[in-house]
Amino acid sequence: MPEKMMKTIEVDEELYRYIASNTRHIGESASDILRRLLNLDNKADAEPQPATAPVVTQGEGVRHMLESGTLAAQDSAIERFMTILSVLYRENPAAFAQASDIKGRKRIYFADSEAALLAAGNTTKPRAIEGSPYWVITNTNTGRKRNIVAQLMAAMGYAHGLIERVSQSI
Amino acid sequence: MPEKMMKTIEVDEELYRYIASNTRHIGESASDILRRLLNLDNKADAEPQPATAPVVTQGEGVRHMLESGTLAAQDSAIERFMTILSVLYRENPAAFAQASDIKGRKRIYFADSEAALLAAGNTTKPRAIEGSPYWVITNTNTGRKRNIVAQLMAAMGYAHGLIERVSQSI
DNA sequence: GACGGGATCGCCGGGATAATTA
DNA sequence: TCTAATTATCCCGGCGATCCCG
Numbered sequence: 001m002p003e004k005m006m007k008t009i010e011v012d013e014e015l016y017r018y019i020a021s022n023t024r025h026i027g028e029s030a031s032d033i034l035r036r037l038l039n040l041d042n043k044a045d046a047e048p049q050p051a052t053a054p055v056v057t058q059g060e061g062v063r064h065m066l067e068s069g070t071l072a073a074q075d076s077a078i079e080r081f082m083t084i085l086s087v088l089y090r091e092n093p094a095a096f097a098q099a100s101d102i103k104g105r106k107r108i109y110f111a112d113s114e115a116a117l118l119a120a121g122n123t124t125k126p127r128a129i130e131g132s133p134y135w136v137i138t139n140t141n142t143g144r145k146r147n148i149v150a151q152l153m154a155a156m157g158y159a160h161g162l163i164e165r166v167s168q169s170i
Numbered sequence: 171m172p173e174k175m176m177k178t179i180e181v182d183e184e185l186y187r188y189i190a191s192n193t194r195h196i197g198e199s200a201s202d203i204l205r206r207l208l209n210l211d212n213k214a215d216a217e218p219q220p221a222t223a224p225v226v227t228q229g230e231g232v233r234h235m236l237e238s239g240t241l242a243a244q245d246s247a248i249e250r251f252m253t254i255l256s257v258l259y260r261e262n263p264a265a266f267a268q269a270s271d272i273k274g275r276k277r278i279y280f281a282d283s284e285a286a287l288l289a290a291g292n293t294t295k296p297r298a299i300e301g302s303p304y305w306v307i308t309n310t311n312t313g314r315k316r317n318i319v320a321q322l323m324a325a326m327g328y329a330h331g332l333i334e335r336v337s338q339s340i
Numbered sequence: 341g342a343c344g345g346g347a348t349c350g351c352c353g354g355g356a357t358a359a360t361t362a
Numbered sequence: 363t364c365t366a367a368t369t370a371t372c373c374c375g376g377c378g379a380t381c382c383c384g
């Protein structure tokens with residue numbers, strides 16, 4: 001590993017241990033571990049994703065989100081929408097990647113850049129999904145936001161009941 | 171902000187920028203940003219309402235302030251605003267600290283330094299809250315001052331009636 | 341950054357509703 | 363044409379900070 005330009009940051013002890021515990025190779029750098037944890041796609045680690053269907057994600061994180069009133073705390077539909085997408089991505093990046101090609105008549109809903117969304121419609125108001133390389137369209141009424149989440153979750157293989165609960169919670 | 175035990179790690183420049191770009195509050199530490207991005211439940215900002223009442227502050231001092239015409243004596247909204255904040259802080263510094271992260275679209279309302287407030291908006295006219303380490307923004311109309319007090323008190327756990335009385339007294 | 345207070349008005353984000361298209 | 367789905371305009375309420383007034 002040729003040394004790149006490095007920056008120093010401070011993290012609290014617990015977080016430090018958390019990062020260290022996610023080491024995958026002996027001698028792996030903090031940078032590489034973090035990149036993996038944050039899902040920043042980078043040359044080095046390249047998780048080989050099976051292009052084949054992802055077998056029913058069983059929503060640990062999603063359930064937790066529902067129960068831990070995190071959604072209720074947000075005060076706009078947009079915030080809840082963004083939070084849900086972020087959790088969905090983290091729960092299963094591969095399935096999310098596959099499912100994210102859902103689209104409307106003219107607009108595409110997800111993309112890995114703001115520009116792509118802007119190019120496929122007017123005033124789509126794209127936003128980055130936290131902790132992921134994806135962006136979503138945001139200029140929609142609440143019904144469509146529910147819809148997008150429902151379609152996405154269905155394509156990711158979630159159970160109907162859970163899909164219902166999540167999309168209604170927006 | 172109490173300093174915890176900190177560890178130093180190195181991250182490459184791109185990752186560093188990614189982390190920095192996810193700053194949500196001015197002055198937020200790398201540690202806090204990472205915790206959020208990694209979805210590590212942060213004990214610090216955890217929901218202040220786990221069914222088990224977070225010891226609703228029962229406003230002794232606040233009531234006294236209301237009754238002993240101290241507020242009525244002040245002749246500007248700003249003075250009343252500052253007095254109220256000072257009393258609120260003294261009554262429950264911990265709750266105040268937690269609640270003080272309320273903010274507007276661009277501005278942050280409270281900070282532990284004048285500079286932080288100045289950095290998050292134009293002409294915010296910060297003032298130090300007497301008897302506390304905090305500063306507040308002051309360049310707002312009276313409606314917003316009421317609003318800020320109401321939001322703060324709500325987050326501190328005061329009862330609605332009292333919140334109403336206090337904010338209207340500005 | 342030096343007059344201070346704060347009302348007024350311009351701007352922006354959220355998202356319902358009107359418009360459009362299949 | 364009528365309806366259902368999708369788009370994106372545009373209104374409303376909230377926030378910021380200029381600027382007026384004492």
